[in-house]
Amino acid sequence: MRPFDDTPMEDEDYGDVALQIAAVREWPREEFTRELDARVQQRFAAPPARAASGRRMFPARLPRWAAGPAVAVVAGGVAAVVVLTGGAPGQLNLTGRQKLPVLAQHAAQNGLATFAPKSEPSPTPRASASVNAPGAAGGTAATSKTAANPAVSALAPVTLAGRQIQSAQISLTASNQRVSQVASEVMGVVSAEHGSVRDSHITQAASNAGGSYATLSLSIPTPNLQDAMTQLSRLRYASVSSRTDASQNVSNQYNNDRRQLADARALRSSLLKQLQSAYTQAAIDSIKAQLKLAEQQITSWENTLSSLQHRIGYSTVEVQINASFPVPVPIDHSSTFTLARAGHDALRVLVVSAGVALIGLAAAVPAGLVAALLVWLWVWLRQRRREHALDTSE
Amino acid sequence: MTKRIALRSTGVRLGLATGGEQVTDQSWERFEALYRSSRDDLYAYVLTLLRDRAAAEDVTALAFERAYRRRRTFDRHRGEERGWLFGIARNAALDELRRRRRTATLLVDPEDVSDAELVNDNDEDLIVRRATVREALNALAPRDRELIALKFHAGLTNTELAAVLGVSESNVGTMLHRAVQKLRRAVNAPV
Numbered sequence: 001m002r003p004f005d006d007t008p009m010e011d012e013d014y015g016d017v018a019l020q021i022a023a024v025r026e027w028p029r030e031e032f033t034r035e036l037d038a039r040v041q042q043r044f045a046a047p048p049a050r051a052a053s054g055r056r057m058f059p060a061r062l063p064r065w066a067a068g069p070a071v072a073v074v075a076g077g078v079a080a081v082v083v084l085t086g087g088a089p090g091q092l093n094l095t096g097r098q099k100l101p102v103l104a105q106h107a108a109q110n111g112l113a114t115f116a117p118k119s120e121p122s123p124t125p126r127a128s129a130s131v132n133a134p135g136a137a138g139g140t141a142a143t144s145k146t147a148a149n150p151a152v153s154a155l156a157p158v159t160l161a162g163r164q165i166q167s168a169q170i171s172l173t174a175s176n177q178r179v180s181q182v183a184s185e186v187m188g189v190v191s192a193e194h195g196s197v198r199d200s201h202i203t204q205a206a207s208n209a210g211g212s213y214a215t216l217s218l219s220i221p222t223p224n225l226q227d228a229m230t231q232l233s234r235l236r237y238a239s240v241s242s243r244t245d246a247s248q249n250v251s252n253q254y255n256n257d258r259r260q261l262a263d264a265r266a267l268r269s270s271l272l273k274q275l276q277s278a279y280t281q282a283a284i285d286s287i288k289a290q291l292k293l294a295e296q297q298i299t300s301w302e303n304t305l306s307s308l309q310h311r312i313g314y315s316t317v318e319v320q321i322n323a324s325f326p327v328p329v330p331i332d333h334s335s336t337f338t339l340a341r342a343g344h345d346a347l348r349v350l351v352v353s354a355g356v357a358l359i360g361l362a363a364a365v366p367a368g369l370v371a372a373l374l375v376w377l378w379v380w381l382r383q384r385r386r387e388h389a390l391d392t393s394e
Numbered sequence: 395m396t397k398r399i400a401l402r403s404t405g406v407r408l409g410l411a412t413g414g415e416q417v418t419d420q421s422w423e424r425f426e427a428l429y430r431s432s433r434d435d436l437y438a439y440v441l442t443l444l445r446d447r448a449a450a451e452d453v454t455a456l457a458f459e460r461a462y463r464r465r466r467t468f469d470r471h472r473g474e475e476r477g478w479l480f481g482i483a484r485n486a487a488l489d490e491l492r493r494r495r496r497t498a499t500l501l502v503d504p505e506d507v508s509d510a511e512l513v514n515d516n517d518e519d520l521i522v523r524r525a526t527v528r529e530a531l532n533a534l535a536p537r538d539r540e541l542i543a544l545k546f547h548a549g550l551t552n553t554e555l556a557a558v559l560g561v562s563e564s565n566v567g568t569m570l571h572r573a574v575q576k577l578r579r580a581v582n583a584p585v
Contacts, residue, residue: 014545017574020527020581021546023520028437032451036458040429043422044459383560386488390443390536 162251163308166222166315168229169246172238176323179212180204182238186216186319189235193228195220195314210323218317225315238321254308261301268294421465428475429458435548436483442543443487443536453490457483477554480544484558530580538573545570 028036039045174182183202190197198217205211220228233240271294275287436457441450460482468478531539544550544558552570556563 014574017542017577018546020523020577021531021542024524024527024531025438025547026441026447027434028451028454029447032437033433036433036451036455039455040426040458040462044462385492386485389488389492390540 162249163254163312164222165248165250165311166225167246167248167317168225168315169242169244169318169320170229170232170240171242171320171322172232172235173241173322173324174235174238176205176210176212178237179214179321179323182235182321183214183216185235185237186218186232186321189228189231190218190220192231193220193224195224195228195317198316205323210325212323214319214321216319216321218319219314220317222313222315225317228317232317232319241322250308250312254305254312257301257305257308261298261305264294264297264301268298424475425462425465428461428479432476432479432548433458436480438547439480439540439543440483440487442531442539442547443484444490449490449494453483453486457486460486473557474554476548477550477557480548480550480554481558484540526581530577533580534573534576537569538576541566541570541573542577 172182180202183200187197187200196219198219200214200216202214202216203212218228229243229245233243268291271287271291275284275291278284278287433454437450437454440453440457441447444450444453457479461479464482468475472478531542534542541555541559544555550558552563552566555566555570559566561569
């Protein structure tokens with residue numbers, strides 16, 4: 001019995017049993033008690049051999065209760081590294097984008113083009129001047145398309161092998177008073193590049209509240225198209241809000257038209273030879289009729305081919321000039337310190353830190369729960385094995 | 395027997411060990427007091443589980459060493475230090491049982507000093523009585539035997555027993571009552 005044990009026997013009188021158990025109680029050997037007393041006095045100092053062999057790589061063993069949080073911390077660290085290195089699913093990082101094929105990059109850029117700033121012209125122009133020039137206004141189906149925002153200074157068009165019809169579209173933004181001036185600059189560029197203005201529509205608003213806009217349809221020699229687009233992107237009083245380059249491969253159509261023209265010419269040559277050897281009036285009339293049809297076909301194919309060559313040789317450029325609304329000029333406070341700015345910056349840092357912590361927590365909490373569950377399961381299994389050992393110790 | 399129990403009463407409860415002393419390492423003082431008050435009880439309890447003197451000595455030393463290493467992790471709010479120590483000893487003993495993978499056999503006492511003294515006193519009745527109690531104890535199931543040892547060797551309260559065994563306090567009372575009844579029946583059974 002424990003000395004000074006004032007604990008009652010829990011409503012049972014076990015005094016007789018206590019005496020019986022005490023009578024058969026085993027006591028430790030004196031030699032063992034002396035050794036154990038000495039070890040306790042030495043505070044369980046490790047024997048030299050054990051101390052030498054028991055050197056650990058780590059300074060101390062983690063307590064078991066810290067296993068779950070430790071695993072959670074490691075998992076959180078991994079998650080933070082993954083997040084900070086841009087490994088989030090669905091996000092197209094720069095490295096991955098560089099590895100994409102060229103056409104896929106352009107597809108991605110098309111997706112980004114929807115975020116390019118757009119400004120619609122005012123529906124109520126106060127004064128207008130229109131210059132119309134006759135010409136084919138054939139639209140082209142773009143086989144490749146690129147878009148640019150003001151951050152993109154030069155846009156490399158997709159060049160395909162063979163005959164191509166190229167077109168471009170550019171949206172410029174200028175101040176309300178300078179829309180017409182920018183339109184004049186556009187025409188100057190067209191003149192410098194030996195092109196022509198097929199259609200233009202310029203609206204100049206009287207007030208400063210906006211509403212001025214202009215649309216121009218240009219025809220530029222294809223070899224000069226890139227130069228013209230570069231100059232249009234660098235106009236003095238305008239900035240590029242969006243730009244689209246398109247090209248269509250018409251090699252098959254061109255070759256087909258040429259083949260048809262050659263066939264028609266061969267037919268006419270053949271008919272001419274037949275006409276030389278014809279003797280009857282009926283045969284001569286028939287051959288002449290066929291010759292007439294052949295010449296009509298030749299003329300038709302020549303026109304078609306000429307038109308196609310013109311479209312290949314001259315690219316269509318659609319220019320849209322929109323007036324920008326007056327923007328208040330921001331005051332540069334970068335060099336001045338204010339409490340409001342400091343508070344704003346501190347709040348921003350806190351928000352970003354909280355966001356990072358939240359993301360890390362989102363990954364760490366499930367991992368920690370799983371780790372805690374595994375630890376608990378391990379402890380439970382170990383205790384169960386211990387109890388089983390007791391049960392089988394009969 | 396009464397004399398031996400009286401001698402053991404020189405041990406002190408852990409909570410009283412450091413009273414009035416200038417303590418430099420309070421945890422060490424508390425551990426030392428715990429060791430002094432529990433050494434023999436712990437050995438008796440472990441021997442009851444293992445029924446092997448050598449193994450009981452090893453496990454007893456191991457339990458005290460573990461308790462010493464973990465003395466700063468002890469949380470008084472979760473129970474008394476004595477219960478905590480016997481929990482450590484229990485786990486160590488069960489690990490030993492599991493490690494050996496064999497059933498420990500009850501050692502035949504090589505020397506029983508008290509019995510020898512009694513023989514000198516010609517008290518054969520007591521010798522027979524002790525043998526009867528030993529046989530009755532060995533006939534108990536391991537869990538009942540452990541419960542008896544924890545209650546009467548270690549002197550744990552039912553609350554401490556519940557903490558060590560991982561069962562409820564009321565369940566401990568019931569189990570203890572049944573174990574004692576079995577022991578009484580075995581002791582009083584006709585030969």
